[in-house]
Amino acid sequence: MALLCCHLPTPLGEMLAVASDRGLCLLEFDTQQRIGRELAQVEAARGGPAQEGRNATHDQLAVELAEYFAGRRQRFGVPLDLVGTPFQLAAWQALLQIPYGHTRSYAEQARAIGRPTATRAVAAANGQNKVSIVVPCHRVIGSDGSLTGFGGGLPRKQALLALEGGAVQRDWIADAG
Template sequence: MLYAQTVPTPLGEMLAVASDRGLCLLEFVGQPGVERELAQVQAARGEVLREKGNAVTVLLASELAEYFGRRRRVFGVPLDLVGTPFQIAAWQALLAIPYGETRSYAQQARTIDQPTATRAVAAANGQNKVSIVVPCHRVIGSNGSLTGFGGGLPRKRALLALEDTSAQRDWLNETP
């Protein structure tokens, strides 16, 4: 069984979908591609979607509130990632990026021992179905520029500002 729950955040409502094993999907409601990602999760798990949360989505909602309140830097919610082995390797590398730090796509490619696969890593990051918890927002261009983020660059900018440990910034007002 898959369980769906919407979770309010300061950056907008998010759709959380979890199996009994862990979180499969976390995306901002209304962003392009959410329906496609949800269909991929359902096809991969072969399970029916119930519009009711479970223990995983309840834990996630609590941890997201702590994260946005700057009381959590590492998520403990279990994950049930849906993707190819390469994508999952790229996402595991994302999980290793510490709170408040960023990496380039080239650095991520080297992390998974695929130094010539920068574009493939970027594509895998773009297919990440678990926003924020699997922190694809922490990957930026080699020149330091903000690059694609499924939730939009204003949200990416706000998430990076939230995690900025060098100053006590008003991260929510960083969003244009």
């Protein structure tokens, strides 16, 4: 399976996009320290090194990212080829269910995957999300409403949440502890 990678500009910085024949495997800001490790994980899981180039997934992603940052897209349609453990994949599927302009707590995300005591494991899985923005881990915040952990940095998380709604709706009840 061929892995192709290219760089895509966004208003928040250049991003590395890696896609297989099946879909998007990695989308991260170039400045992230973990990008090399994540790329190596994708390459190992998909059987070879990524080559510079683009495919239809990259083209669709470029259009959808431009629409998202212009405020004209709330849901991505680009095909995904996520690389992770079964638990991580479940956590990431729960992220895909958080509506645009809304947030959830890590505890609420844990409940959504049927693992109500796995709040820390869910937070760790979100930290391993290799497809920033499209798999919206930026929509998960602390139970007290605080902005916590985001691989792209908290200023980018804040900017993404502001883009999605100015005053982000907190439609969950704060969890105790």
